[in-house]
Amino acid sequence: MLVAQRYRLDGPVGRGGMGEVWRATDEMLGRTVAVKLLAAEADEAAVQRFRREAEIAARLSHPHVVALYDAGAHEGRLFLVMEFVDGGSLAGELAAHGVLSPERVAHLAAQIAEGLSAAHRQGVVHRDIKPANLLLSSDGTVKIADFGVARTAHETAVALTATGQLLGTSTYLAPERAVGRPAGPASDVYSLGCVLYELLTGRPPFGGDTAAAVVHQHVDAVPARPGQLRPGLPGSVEDYLLRLLAKNPGHRPTAERVADWFTAWPGQSAVRTVARATGHPGTHRPAHRLPTTADAPGTTTRRRRTAVLLGLGAAALFASSVLIGTTLTNEAQGSSERTTPSPTLSPSPPATTAATAPSTPEETETAPTAPPLLVPSATPTAHDTTPVATPTAQPTSTATTTPSQSSTPTKKKPGKHKPQR
The missing domain is CATH 3.30.200.20 (Phosphorylase Kinase; domain 1)
Incomplete structure (x- = not known):
């Protein structure tokens, strides 16, 4: 034909x-x-x-x-x-070879997240990220396919059609979509988290006999740690993967930050070495620092400037505290002891904080709570009549301690001596 x-x-x-x-x-x-x-x-x-x-x-x-x-x-x-992508899909890869190595999953995750980030920058939300829609070329590149149920930012369409059909696959459905809210970029990130969970453990985070049962779990069940299903997984990958599966959309990293994190993950070095040796392209982002927060675009310069200012401020604060401490000590000792040399003050070395990757992302604003809406019924494209409570967000806030400014003590003015007559 x-x-x-x-x-x-x-x-x-x-x-x-x-x-x-x-x-x-x-x-x-x-x-x-x-x-x-x-x-x-x-x-x-x-x-x-x-x-x-x-x-x-x-x-x-x-x-x-x-x-x-x-x-x-x-x-x-x-x-x-x-x-035409000649290597099949991730669904076929999983069926043929079973679970993938953490290094391979990180390599794939970085590429998929880059593709999602490019779509999100154009205002496009895919809404159906799943293994069958992630295609592999023979050189190891993964490509996102099938934008049939995608939406753009200016559209007002929600997760359901006029006939009540659920657009997307329940196994990889974000909680906010399950309760009837429109899909956003964070919804794609959640679906990606479900895919990566399945590639690492051999099963999606939630399962059930019906689509309705699976959807209910997306809303209010906590997924098992991947390491419980596959012992030996790197703890940093486990922790970051569970961040992608946060119930609250505002607690998930952006697709851009996901790409950065998996590109910079140490296990990626082995994959990049193989890619260079075989001529297969790796991810298109250079490996650099391990991202720990969801940086907004263009914040790198501001962060460097802020770091310099904070460093200068910390040095000034330390010098002031030493001077104030010396002054208070001398005043407390009295005039009879002022002639005695005071011991040299040796500042204690700063405490070292262990860097844990990744930390809580910056996009942690709490999504507005919506009233319970209807959840799809046992049929994958139908709605149930049982109301489901909106998922309870567990925000992870990072307390920022602002150093208090020490006030310089007021020096006593010397008394006026009247001349002796």
């Missing part, structure tokens, strides 16, 4: 509710592509989602997002022509 007199369909790759994907050959350019055809019996809602997928994919250009080449209609069916 020749689509649009240009794309020869060579064989099916996959089928879904909205249509089918074919491996094809672009006879004009002589390259392999993927052609996605909308089902002939698709309803108007599916047509609109298909068109929106084309519009959203067209605005994204990133090494970790599947590229869109062309779009149109053929014999009354809409089609998309996309980059």
Whole structure:
């Protein structure tokens, strides 16, 4: 079959509710592509989602997002022509090889988070991050696919369609979406956390006999530590992964910070060494410091300036405290002891604080509490009539101690001596 007199369909790759994907050959350019055809019996809602997928994919250009080449209609069916990714999906990788090493997972996580960060910068929220939508090329690069249920920032659509269908997969559904709030960038980060949890342990963080049971757990159940399911996992990876699964969206790091963290994680060095030796591309971010907070863009310069000012302030405060301490000691000793040399004050060495990575992110504002909404029923796309309480956020606040300013003691003015007559 020749689509649009240009794309020869060579064989099916996959089928879904909205249509089918074919491996094809672009006879004009002589390259392999993927052609996605909308089902002939698709309803108007599916047509609109298909068109929106084309519009959203067209605005994204990133090494970790599947590229869109062309779009149109053929014999009354809409089609998309996309980059062909030849290595299968993470779902297939997991089924074929089981759990992945922490180093491999960190390598994949950094790439996926980079792709998500690029989408979020364009105001795009994917809303269906799962292993089947994360494709692998033969050189080890991972790419995000299928923006069929994605939304943009200016859209007011919430997690449900007009018919009550849940857009997304319950296994990887963020808690805020489960209670009817719109998806945001943090929702994609939560879904990514579910995917990474499954790649490390062989199972998603929550499971159940029905979609409704799984959704309830996303709202108010605490996932088991990955190390309980797979002993020996690095504690730093465990801790950071659980931050991605925070119930409160404001307590999760941004996709950009996730990419930074996994790129800088020490275990990544082995993967980067193999990538250089084999010629396979690694992540596109340089390995630098281990991120510990969710930095806002453009804050590096301000932080350096702030660090210098804080250092100068700390030095001045220390010098003042030494001077004040010496003065108070001398005054307390009385005039008879002022002629005795006071011992030299040796400042105690500053206490060393162990750096724990990562610390609580900076984006910790509490999301507004919404009234309980309806939760999807046992069918993956239906709603239950049982109200579910909004997840209770467990904010982790970092107490910042501001040094108190010591006031300089007022010196006593010498008394006036009247001359003796």
